[in-house]
Amino acid sequence: MSDKLLQVEHLKQYFPAGGMGKNRKFVKAVDDVSFFVNRGETLGLVGESGCGKTTTGRSILRLYEPTGGKITFDGNVILDVENKVKVDMLPYRQKMQMVFQDPYASLDPRMTVGDIVGEAIDIHKLAANKKERHDRIISMLEKVGLNSEHANRYPHEFSGGQRQRVGIARALAVNPQFIVCDEPISALDVSIQAQVVNMFEELQEQMGLTYLFIAHDLSVVKHISDRIGVMYLGKMVELADSYELVARSLHPYTKSLISAIPIADPIKARASKRIVLQGDVPSPLNPPTGCRFRTRCPYADECCAQKEPEWREVEKGHYVACHHVEKINA
Template identity: 60%
Template structure:
């Protein structure tokens, strides 16, 4: 699958469960596996509540993993580490948060917010060097150096997100988790932020995990895309392949809901409606998690959890429709 590319991150059967009242367990992330290659953008999509943001935070070790591994450059992120090792790790991996206002301390100036990482990791020696580095970072993300003396509430949403990006860049990370970084922004600003992230990736050789629910924007920025449903990975493919030939019924339904600018095509194409509500991650369906809403559900779907397999080059899917043994039932029904 890697075709000679360097794996920067390996996520292996990662689980994150939360213990809640009365002994119940919320299975937010329940055994996902995928790789992220150096220099690429891996898009992670799915409905609200599918576990994609929890996956991102667990990869970053903001949450401790319940089971599984997150291997970054050959080292398990969740293995016990010394304080010194954690500081080094935190410099290599940074996060851009969904809400650019809530993630910025309102009592700190922009200069101090951006310089926080510089101070923690002791990357500057003098006050003048600190100021120069902050000014450089602000200009890199399209802000002026004089903005450094202002406070977050004095900026628009798009500008605040640029501050958050500058803060993440301050420590020269290799990998950035962007957790729905444009969902709280006006549509007119979203493309600007995505284009900024793309430019920074080319200039700095960054690797991104880009988490979003806007599939049209994910296609624009991602090299490969993973689709999550109820804590599981449903499908992974290159961006072009996923959008041109989606295999999982859930992915097909999500893509059919994306508006098309051509009115003639929009009127003539088939919309696939996902009926019913997302089941609770506290009590997920047996077998295939999507079976309670799938238009192609078969008997086997309630009995056996589909294996996540590579059904064509670089295109992985977890669905019994593509297992010859189980697909006979589906073909018989179509006759």
């Protein structure tokens, strides 16, 4: 059995943005992204808002139908656009789940918490009778720090942190193998964020879960992830072991993200050098030619404008897309 639970190859997600025929325009939200996730690990995905992180997660679960690429889950091809392979996703919905970013918008306000968690159990016919269904719901709520009394309440009766726990319980209810965590703590108070992150780690250990953990806060991702991928304007620019990426990043964009991580020690904070990028992120509707980061990169030259950098493994397990990675890190 392969260690790779999920394999994503050349994933593309283009959204129409006006025009007709030859003049039709597309937003290239995800453009030729490849990576894999091993069983039982957490792959973190970071980048600025709008870089394509959430779209990548939703495309993997086929909440969006990808424009191109191939997705293999647990040894089975669930999507291959080029060869017109597209399997029925219902059986895979039990194995692949998602925790959404906004706990206020992702729960139906007309349903009780018990029915929210129990809906997936009903769809996948995982309970033989009402008692088994009820016991499973309560078990899931208790796993996330809630109790049986919460099952009869409605989402508006809970705090943001509790609502997100309900969303996590809903994802766990079908006993999945893989969960896409789409910025699951960004809408929560800072005091609650650590509790939820620790809970994710405990659940992973108890249930053998595999995560794709999407966030824009690199300090959080560094804590929870085994490996980290960095996205910029629809492209993956670097991917490596978590410690390796933070200690020895190779791409200029990753270096700037890491320099922005807050340092608790005031002496070290004063000694650290912040890398401030110039300019704004270009529009995904009209991305720069060649390297998409070149308009903000201090190392950009004519080669970067003319040729798109190759996604390559420069060291074992360390992937980068940059023409000048050896020169920059010499």
